[in-house]
Amino acid sequence: MSARIIDGKAIAAELRGKVTMEVHRLRRDRGIVPGLAVVLVGANPASEVYVGSKKKMTVDSGMRSFDYRLADTAGESELLALIQRLNGDPDVNGILVQLPLPAHINSQNVIAAIDPSKDVDGFHPMNAGRLATGLPALVPCTPFGCVILAKTVHASLEGLNAVVIGRSNIVGKPLAQLLSAENATVTIAHSRTRDLPAVCRGADLLFAAIGRAEMVNGDYIKQGATVIDVGINRVPGEGGKSRIVGDVMFADASAIAGAISPVPGGVGPMTIACLLVNTLRAASARAGLPLPAI
Numbered sequence: 001m002s003a004r005i006i007d008g009k010a011i012a013a014e015l016r017g018k019v020t021m022e023v024h025r026l027r028r029d030r031g032i033v034p035g036l037a038v039v040l041v042g043a044n045p046a047s048e049v050y051v052g053s054k055k056k057m058t059v060d061s062g063m064r065s066f067d068y069r070l071a072d073t074a075g076e077s078e079l080l081a082l083i084q085r086l087n088g089d090p091d092v093n094g095i096l097v098q099l100p101l102p103a104h105i106n107s108q109n110v111i112a113a114i115d116p117s118k119d120v121d122g123f124h125p126m127n128a129g130r131l132a133t134g135l136p137a138l139v140p141c142t143p144f145g146c147v148i149l150a151k152t153v154h155a156s157l158e159g160l161n162a163v164v165i166g167r168s169n170i171v172g173k174p175l176a177q178l179l180s181a182e183n184a185t186v187t188i189a190h191s192r193t194r195d196l197p198a199v200c201r202g203a204d205l206l207f208a209a210i211g212r213a214e215m216v217n218g219d220y221i222k223q224g225a226t227v228i229d230v231g232i233n234r235v236p237g238e239g240g241k242s243r244i245v246g247d248v249m250f251a252d253a254s255a256i257a258g259a260i261s262p263v264p265g266g267v268g269p270m271t272i273a274c275l276l277v278n279t280l281r282a283a284s285a286r287a288g289l290p291l292p293a294i
């Protein structure tokens with residue numbers, strides 16, 4: 001039997017379509033155009049690609065995109081000054097500082113400087129705390145997208161055993177919070193977990209966010225489970241070219257799983273779509289409007 005493929009590309013396109021409609025409505029009824037500022041420090045090739053896609057999708061959805069590039073020699077104080085300026089700019093509803101930052105800049109200081117109401121990455125301790133305590137929050141985009149994908153397979157996640165491999169602030173921890181809020185029974189596993197394959201074989205929902213190419217093989221997967229692959233790893237391919245693979249060995253896993261998200265074309269497109277949702281939400285909240293129902 002072969003698993004159903006969760007088409008993140010199509011699901012993300014549908015979500016962006018809904019955002020585009022809501023952006024249009026906001027402009028028509030209120031004269032508001034949501035704006036997203038993206039800040040890139042230095043010239044990391046992978047970050048350049050992400051930032052380019054974010055810009056295109058922001059503009060395609062009818063929002064304004066503001067691009068800021070700082071040299072990789074820029075100091076932390078220069079970046080903090082830019083964030084202060086964006087915090088005070090009424091045309092900017094969302095601020096995203098692309099990570100990773102150069103080593104001489106303290107990412108936590110930078111994240112903490114962003115106005116929590118413009119923190120469309122959901123990384124500010126205020127938003128992380130709000131999510132953890134069940135208050136409305138801007139939530140990190142990748143975990144947000146993962147939950148949407150899981151819910152295309154299961155109408156409700158209530159009572160399902162969910163295992164999240166990885167405990168980063170960007171994915172693992174907030175994903176566990178979101179799943180718990182959906183009433184799943186959540187285990188956070190990681191590189192020090194004892195007998196990781198056995199723990200994962202207990203999962204109805206398995207989320208792989210370790211950052212190790214194709215580490216999750218068939219031994220980790222329960223028959224019929226839903227597998228969401230968060231990994232984006234560049235590995236050597238044919239003819240000296242590189243190719244992108246996930247954290248899951250796709251061919252192995254899809255013979256056992258009930259549903260699986262591919263890489264590319266799974267979680268990746270969802271992350272950007274959810275960033276647009278967050279920017280729309282931030283703009284609506286700023287205008288004192290109810291959050292759009294998407």
Ligand code: GUN
Nearest residue numbers: 096097098099100121141
């Ligand atoms: N780098 C990799 N993923 C992300 C993300 O979701 N947000 C930011 N700001 N940087 C990233």
